[in-house]
Ligand SMILES: Nc1ncnc2c1ncn2[C@@H]1O[C@H](COP(=O)(O)OP(=O)(O)OP(=O)(O)O)[C@@H](O)[C@H]1O
């Protein structure tokens with residue numbers, strides 16, 4: 001098992017070498033990635049994603065903790081000995097080398113014979129859609145082409161782990177989509193282990209086996225896309241995943257009352273008494289219609305439609321229930337029966353109720 | 359019309375002076391080297407001075423000494439300057455930014471010193487009765503100061519080579535360091551991730567990037583040492599002497615008859631400089647790999 005294990009890794013940045021005030025701290029982080037797995041780190045700007053990636057690559061030394069590859073402790077191993085690849089936010093091709101030489105750079109460092117590395121580079125350039133660009137210089141390529149060359153450079157070296165730092169964020173949406181599919185395909189085909197950093201939710205959800213949510217130097221939750229989406233561990237994770245229906249309230253003996261008193265119901269779930277946040281995904285908030293009878297134990301809500309938004313084939317209705325804005329996902333037929341200012345009845349099945357403590 | 363030509367007219371006095379002094383002097387020298395000497399009623403143009411020069415042993419010895427000294431000192435300056443540039447660059451990379459800046463300033467010092475002074479410094483340090491020789495004798499590494507090798511006013515030209523190397527190393531550094539400074543920190547990260555240690559990084563990234571401007575720098579040093587006068591005059595021997603000194607010796611020999619030859623040496627020097635300059639220009643065009651860098 002050649003998995004990558006990040007164990008209790010810590011890193012502090014000081015503001016300046018002289019005064020010992022710390023400007024940023026990466027809290028102890030644990031993360032295990034299986035061989036061939038695609039794991040994404042998702043988090044807002046400045047939360048420490050690049051720092052964690054550089055620590056993994058060995059470009060930064062951790063203050064504490066260990067990094068293991070397989071059974072080997074590689075914490076002190078210099079980056080040049082790790083045989084990892086890294087794709088950065090910018091292409092960072094060497095301007096004095098042709099695209100062919102750039103792509104085969106890793107192989108040259110691995111002392112692969114010239115013929116063979118040229119062959120491999122040519123083949124990988126074909127894979128990323130840059131066939132025939134070998135003898136051009138980087139400045140003769142567009143930004144997107146350069147980034148693809150950088151991807152080829154990373155893949156051709158047969159890395160044990162591929163680290164990627166927002167590699168597609170500088171590309172336009174169409175190209176980004178194309179690159180994601182390309183990467184997913186190649187990753188499955190080659191079975192390479194990937195740690196991928198992004199601040200784009202869709203990107204993470206589309207490509208990853210598992211996602212780690214980061215915020216302020218902490219790794220908040222790790223899980224498969226469905227796990228994270230259906231069972232976020234905290235309101236922070238939920239709101240970072242784009243969930244808007246987060247209702248603060250109180251639970252006492254199975255009875256939930258929202259803070260403003262607008263929403264009250266009984267729950268069968270075993271939840272500790274005290275302050276709790278109710279998280280409702282927009283697709284579990286269903287309108288009551290003549291054809292669809294809610295189960296007896298379901299939670300009933302009533303609210304006024306304030307806005308209808310079209311969203312790629314479906315609709316998002318914003319509904320004011322009590323003082324609480326709720327978002328609810330509707331099909332086209334359901335949405336056509338609604339109009340702003342209309343009062344509607346909604347329900348949520350008991351098993352879709354999700355409570356978190358913070 | 360006036361609007362367009364105004365800048366040119368304003369520049370005319372300066373341009374005129376430069377053209378008159380530079381090309382006028384050269385032209386006058388050329389005429390005289392061809393035997394045109396109205397002062398002694400010589401008005402016929404002929405190549406006697408050149409044929410005599412090219413058939414004299416001392417000219418050829420002087421030329422070979424000049425080429426040898428220029429080649430060795432420019433190569434030495436290039437190697438030392440290039441190595442210093444890389445060392446400074448690597449120090450900068452390994453977060454020793456302050457030390458690197460300080461050393462860089464220090465290495466630039468010889469740039470501010472005139473060649474004549476540099477020559478004297480070498481004399482004072484490396485003469486047999488100079489500082490180093492006395493120091494070595496006092497410490498007991500050599501028995502007498504006469505055991506110290508003859509490095510100043512020696513027939514091979516070591517003194518001249520030393521002076522030029524010392525003086526031109528900072529020039530090479532000045533020419534190539536800015537290119538290295540444009541290497542982005544993140545390239546080091548990239549190369550390390552792909553398996554390049556320090557040596558590979560220098561070989562694959564730093565050297566190729568600094569090479570074009572290094573070659574130009576060495577070329578300029580070569581052309582300069584080839585035709586400069588004061589250091590060989592101060593540190594050379596009377597025979598064989600480097601070409602500029604040889605020309606001076608001929609000119610000052612006392613007989614007017616030697617003057618066309620002296621001037622012929624100058625014209626030959628000028629022609630060689632032009633040819634070397636053209637070669638340097640050709641290569642600087644060809645190796646313009648730095649275009650398009652952000
Ligand atoms: N060399 C450094 N010295 C001091 N502080 C640093 C250094 N590098 C990064 N930081 C700080 O550490 C924090 C995390 O930086 P990092 O680059 O890891 O963020 P990120 O999650 O990659 O952000 P982004 O999405 O914008 O790339 C930031 O607040 C940054 O200001």
Ligand SMILES: [Mg+2]
Pocket residue numbers: 049050051165
């Ligand atoms: Mg970053």
